[in-house]
Amino acid sequence: MSLGSPGPTLGVVGGGQLGRMLGEAAGPLGVEVVVSDPTPDCPAAPVVRDQVVGDFDDEAAIRDLGERADYLTFEIELADPDALERVADATGTPVHPAPDTLRVIQDKLVQKRRLGEAGVPVPAFRAVDTEAEFREALAELGYPAMLKAREGGYDGRGNVPVESPDDVTEAFAAIDGPAMVEEFVDFERELAVMGCLGDDEQETFPVTETVHREEILRETVSPARASPAVRERAREVTRDVLAVMEGRGVYGVELFERADGAVLLNEVAPRPHNSGHWTIEGCHTSQFEQHVRAVTGRPLGATERRVPTASANILCDVTGRQKVTLQGVDDALARDRLALHWYGKREGYRLRKMGHITRPAADDGRDPTTLLEATRAARDGLTFQE
Amino acid sequence: MSLGSPGPTLGVVGGGQLGRMLGEAAGPLGVEVVVSDPTPDCPAAPVVRDQVVGDFDDEAAIRDLGERADYLTFEIELADPDALERVADATGTPVHPAPDTLRVIQDKLVQKRRLGEAGVPVPAFRAVDTEAEFREALAELGYPAMLKAREGGYDGRGNVPVESPDDVTEAFAAIDGPAMVEEFVDFERELAVMGCLGDDEQETFPVTETVHREEILRETVSPARASPAVRERAREVTRDVLAVMEGRGVYGVELFERADGAVLLNEVAPRPHNSGHWTIEGCHTSQFEQHVRAVTGRPLGATERRVPTASANILCDVTGRQKVTLQGVDDALARDRLALHWYGKREGYRLRKMGHITRPAADDGRDPTTLLEATRAARDGLTFQE
Secondary structure (H helix, E strand, O other), rough: OOOOOOOOEEEEEOOOOOHHHHHHHHHHHHOOOEEEEOOOOOOOOOHHOOEEEOOOOOOOOOOHHHHHHEEEOOOOOOOOHHHHHHHHHHHOOOOOHHHHHHHHHHOOHHHHHHHHOOOOOOOOEEEEEEEHHHHHHHHHHHHOEEEEOOOOOOOOEEEEEEEOHHHHHHHHOOOOOEEEEEOOOEEEEEEEEEEEOOOOOOEOOOOOEEEEEEOOOEEEEOOOOOOOOHHHHHHHHHHHHHOEEEEEEEEEEEEEEEEOOOOOEEEEEOOOOHOOOOHHHHHHHHHHHHHHHOOOOOOOOOHHHHOOEEEEEEEEEOOOOOOOEEEEHHHHOOOOOOOOOOOOOEEOOHHHEEEEEEEOOOOOOHHHHHHHHHHHHHOOOOEEOO | OOOOOOOOEEEEEOOOOOHHHHHHHHHHHHOOOEEEOOOOOOOOOOHHHHHEOOOOOHHHHHHHHHHHOEEEEEEEOOOOHHHHHHHHHHHOOOOOOOOHHHHHHHHHHHHHHHHHHHOOOOEEEEEEOOHHHHHHHHHHHHHOEEEEEEEOOOOOOOOOOOOHHHHHHHHHHHHHOOEEEEEEOOOOEEEEEEEEEOOOOOEOOOOOOEEEOOOOEEEEEEEOOOOOHHHHHHHHHHHHHHHHHOEEEEEEEEEEOOOOOOOEEEEEEEEOOHOOHHHHHHEEHHHHHHHHHHOOOOOOOOOEEEEOOEEEEEEOOOOOOOOEEOOOEEEEEEEOOOOEEEOOOEEEEEOEEEEEEEEEEEOOOOOOOHHHHHHHHHOOOOOOEO
């Protein structure tokens, strides 16, 4: 496949931070990006060719994107697979990953079933349509357990922990719609692997350890502080997940490592993922460049890790939705090797992801714990002002 | 200094490949970029917020840029220092590097004089206004020598080699305007160092070896294959050059290494430079991020080299000015660790810089010669089709 000027155009449904970082990665490859997003002047807008303003299920907007683009993809699971499928048919513009894979992933119950049937180790789970079913399932799975909305949840929204029989009625009422319940996995640590399907090839990135609080990712470090055997098992499970996925692109695979060394699938995202942001500085090819390469049908790049690398999210901490500014930026940028990624979101609210920092190891601090702590300390120096 | 959303806007006079790569580096820092360039839809356009169409000396366009931007800079020496100075005064938008430094650099004779007076080692040179002066100068400097237009030359344009007295009349006629003549430096190799002035701090990047043919940069490799003493001397000369420069930003310093180990200044560019493109993959902070940090008043980043790294320019080879496509891209991208940078220029012509590739060393090939040859071979697999 040759490369002209202008190069091919990639249409991306969604223009948040993932769309922004896809745009930043596409330029060097000669790929122009157009995003569709409901927020005018979305985070991706200043770094891409153009934005179409439209909801993630606005078929006219997706059609506009399909007509302008040579390839279509999405950076958010809220993208509408039916609309994507119809637009791909009508415009002849291929969409990756496959809309059907997006459909499977959107429904957490279907996702777990499909992966479990394919031999991917998953926590025990049951479908929950009524409170009675919920109680029955809990009798089998025991407490604590996690009730999950089948659709639409992210960053912990749509997940309700159930500690005891007293919580059941309230938890069930909190989930408004079809749900599933899952055994609580008493994990030693959480891991993530970015996998990628290319054209007749596939790659997995080095295993990352992820640290969550309030079910939101806070920090990552790679290599994960797990044994080599567990890390190899995490990549193996990722390859098994990839075997179920259809269509080219990066897939973010979130995993639990149990105390006995077993690796269980938590969730799959059919797109670059927060737990892979460290690859921008940490790997020879970033997850974003890899996704662009994959979706546009180019060969995949080397996923090898350059050096141990940690990242930390910059989460907003103000009350209410409002304009904010970040303080302490100069102190952060003056730290050795620290890279800043600011997403340019016009308003902040509590726990909103506003940016992240990444820190590759220096020769004197390659130990993951030291690196993670230094990165966390650097991030803690960044504060928001209303 | 805090960071909001949108972040500060950087106005860049010039939107060629350097403006494009500045744009790619600015996004993560939360800096929005607007460029001015005479070519509609210039290379930077698809990856920045906006383009103002206007010549490099179009004061209305620069004024427009100054009004929209919080900081002004330029990526081409053809920028008009008088217009920049007036716009900075009128709009209060600071411009870096200082317009006066640009003025000094634009005139190669003034540049050499100023640097020579400051103790920077420069080749012997003389001003040339008449053919008689030219002959007198050659009698002193000897043959071969290089006649250079004082203004407007780049990539070898405006440079005429003079091998013998027979060339004098023709060479003088070829340079239409004020000129200077310089002794021919019989160099062992050519070197380059990117230096950067920040706010009360400065940094130099690791020394690069540059390979030119027909006076156009073809390949670079860092570390340069020079002795540690010569490399240290190159950084020392760069620091002496920086001492003469005014205003924050990256300065590209091109040097000659003579057989006796002496290091002489060839030329200074008040901007990121082709011989520093390898820093995108090769250093913790790229020359482009460093320039954005410097110009917007942020702390400078770490300039340390990650691993030995080579780069090779992709020069167009067609006759006449026309649309072209690049062939062999998939083979190139399939090579381990190879990074592509395509500039998106709408038309090619012979020796036009259309893109570049970069290759950081793998563990089995850290030797600069091996690395340079592998990178050259990868580049030679890329060909143009009309």
